[in-house]
Amino acid sequence: MLSNGGSGLGVSALCLGTMHFGTTVDERRAFAVLDRFTDAGGTFIDTANTYAFWVPGGTGAESEELLGRWLASRRARDRVVLATKVGALPDPPGAAWPQHAEGLADKVVRAQAVASMRRLGTDHLDVYYAHIEDRRTSLEDTVATFASLVTEGLTRVTGCSNHAAWRVAKAHEIARAAGLPGFSCVQQRHTYLRPRPGAEFGANPHISDELLDCAREEPDLTVLGYSVLLSGAYTRSDRPLPEQYDHANSRRRLEVLADVANELGATQNQVVLAWLLRGSPPVLPVLGVSSVSQLDECLGALDLELDDELRHRLDNA
Template sequence: MKYRTIGTGAGARRVSVLALGAMLFGTLTDEKTSFAVLDRYVEAGGNFIDTSDNYAFWVGGDVGGQSEALLGRWRRSRGVGDEVVIATKLGAAPLAPGTGYVDNAEGLSAKAVREAAERSRERLGVDRLDLLYAHIEDRTVPLAETVEAFGTLVAEGTVGLLGASNHAIWRVERARALAAAAGVPGYEVLQYQHSHLRPRFDMPSDLFEDGSLGHAGAELLSYLRAEPGLTLVAYSPLLAGAYTREDKPLPPDYDHPGTPARLAALREVAKETGASVNQVVLAWQIGGALPVIPLAGASSVAQLEENLAAVDLDLTEDQRARLDAAH
């Protein structure tokens, strides 16, 4: 396994360059399989696991929490401690079964942040959340209130690092500026969808008016170049299997003239290296110039093994240049 540092100062953590997504653990992925995947990931040196307080409300018919609860049971049964970094999110859990984050989310008020963080700590069985994200925006609450609420949790020692997911970049920057002005910790880890294929930004979206669906576009990547203390955790790097599975078509936001050229470049490099297309995508992210940590789920140990092999796949400068230039 290879590692990189996320965050700065006293809260900085050394994490594996491949994060494991636990979204469906405890729902679509049963406990036995989930435990086997987690065990193998840690055995391989992985130590960065991602969940959320609303995973997976759309499967379980509740408000979420199943993934966190499973991770708590796994931690206790295996004696896992601070050596494994578990990131979670709050703000997008529905307030009642049968509703969702669009019409009835818990939000990011000071009260909601504190109560949701406490519930996450209880489910995970930890005294401190290693990394806590604001999952989605809440424009009904003053940004300063949210910033202060997150900063207070860090000051109290119940949260380590802070992050934001699926926010407009100007909102991230404003929140970081407010935190700096108030002398409290700000967001240092950003979680957005990012893969080798480039999406369109004119598709309908529940999250953003501009249709970006939380994608890491040119603005976010430019922001990473300008702010070296930030790290991007890239969710859905393998597009839910769409690179390799015929039964998984590409999402509609990848239906544009640039996609075939980038797919062709991926397949060419995969053939040259003897790796799978999925492994090339992950290796491209891991070894790039920007601080990107792919976050890939796995519903079986076999899927995990394929992803883990990407960590040791070193692309040549020429291969990387061709992957970057394809459009």
Template structure:
């Protein structure tokens, strides 16, 4: 395993593995025994960065979520896991009532919600301090100053370490960071967005954003990350839910002239290296000009092992250039 440091403050920064494990479906679609086996294998391989959320996975049973955090809490206790394994969770997108969702009825990012939801996450996870806490989605109904201050208070109290944001527009992230810096408060240092090798369209509406430009790394966010190298990018859905091996799963967001050429380049490099296409994608992300920490999901140990092998895959400069230039 390889590692990198996230965060800049010596009091909260952490060294984490360059590959993160997503626990979104643990405790719902992925049963407890399988979830434990995947988690055990990840730690055995040197993995130290696990991701969840307080709303995972509400859509599986029409509830409000929390099953993933609860399972991780049970696994931590059963294995004697402590702060050596960094747990990241999120708040803001938990449905306020069963049968609703973050689209029509999210908990939001008020000071009250941030404090109460963070406390519930700590209880489910069995942790005194959340290592990394994300604002999961934007909340335009609450002044940004209130959200920034509420997160900072948890850091000051020692119940939260690092702060992050997911699915926010780049200007909202920057505005929050400016407000925090001006007040001498900790701000967002880790950004979690959908990011992968294939280029995608940003003109299609989604649940999160009718304008279609929210939730994924586009030109604006990529430029922002290059200008702010102290920020860490965590890339969720890096393998596009199996889209690199099942083209029918790519969907209209990847209906671009560049798709066929980039898929062909991936297959060429995979053949040259003896790796799978998925492994080439993960290696490309980890070593890019904006190096990302891929956040991979797995429903079996075999799936996880494929992703873990990408950590040791070194792409040559020529291979990277060929992948980057493919159209």
């Protein structure tokens, strides 16, 4: 449940990420995944105004435009919870990123909200994220801008992504003191493996213990995780671990993960998803899949039970 401080927004237990839809995932495959996700009861769909500008020939509009076509062809807008993001698009196009990201100034956020709604074919967004930090704009101004979009009915709830824990906590303090609807969700890189100490992820950091603590203390703050399956590295021999996770502790955790998966008759990907969903705080995974078969594997995690003993082994590896 995502909350804006007054009403709740119910979402499915898994969120479908659409980063590569319209670029490296063609329309036929993307439509098939979207159809399967919604047929299985999925309602939460995630995109951004940047997906995927880094692909050769990409502008950042491709994912939203494809989703707009799918929503119109399936008449699905009222059946889904639609999330998109603002703040990370290179400005001007082709400029060095993230040094020249568009940022979170009021005029940028408002103009891009209108542009996203046009591409998606909707008159409102369900969730609107501040995609990456913008230290050039005061946090007070950012909170006020996003709150105004809620009060004006342009979005139902707001969130932030790729933000430091202290800024998430401070944003909550600012909103609470001003009586404004604050960020109700945070989306951050997260997975079962821990990054090695000092690992760098640039503008897309791994979730911190401090941010998880913040979510435990803020019952209205929902945590979402992206890159949860490490682009297939848990199960595919052709996908090596990202170097930030390639260290001794990962090898121990991978051994325990494989043992638990074998005991449950599940895949390691499914165990990772179940571990996230049933943690404290629970983390709602944003799935980055490119085929129906990959999606079906992920859906199997919803029926997976991790008892206290299995959870303890996974947590303490």
